Amino acid sequence: MDLAVDLANTLRPIRGEDHLDSTDALRTFLEEHLPDDQLDEPPNEHDLEAVRAVRATVREALERAAEAPELVARLVNEGLCEHRAVPQLQRDGDGWRLDNVVEGGGHAARLAVRALDGLAAVLVEYGPDRLGACASPTCRSTFADLSKNGSKQYCSRGCAHRASVAAYRSRRRSS
Template structure:
């Protein structure tokens, strides 16, 4: 494991959240989709299942996406801004049979606040470790997804196996058609 469990989970969740917004799709169309997203990513704590909560989570996505395109100083500015805005106060906590980990806002804080602060704290760990290059964009030319490369050798190039498979199939077909 490269980072602590809570950092890995927060990075994966933030990445998945960013990828729910695309130019041609809305991955969080309603409160039920948000509830399913939270269940998939084992995101605990207060969840109101309201349209206002859904709007606040959707509003967070563009700010988090900026992290993937920013240089270190810009990332630090984004992270510090999120932590200041939400009045983060890191504390060790254990819950739901999880080992001690950091929470920087109470578990009953609004969902978007908790998501923003957890993403900021995890990104802060990447900055401190000099590992921001692990935040990448998919190499598939038709994909605008982002991902976090948690592999040991930093070799991941695609957001999922689907994009990697499409690139491999395209290359295979090009090689086949080039044969006499």
């Protein structure tokens, strides 16, 4: 799940920052988010363009999940189909898990399938309300809320704190 959120958050639309703006930046992102055996060729410009397209899909799913869960399901299904992901049983410690994997395909396909799998898992286990974008109008970072009560509105403690300080100040001004 971290992968989908981290990928979406390489774009900071409010601040106008894009942290996936070069093949070097993409390489660092891949190294941080894919297992070593999935890192073969260094990414090229074509990979960068394809990953940025995947990011747009993942960000849309995260931002709109609560209001449009059907859309998220469609984006996940279409994405898994497009990248020809197939479910495979894999060893997971002493147990097993069923993962969608993609044979061949480039970096973008591998990232897409892992990110979409993460979104699907949250949708299935927790529900679409757990996916969202930070309520701070100056942030809009995406998040997946896997907490017990699931009432997260802000991406971080920092954003929640700033919002409560701002609300306090505006109450004081109006009283």
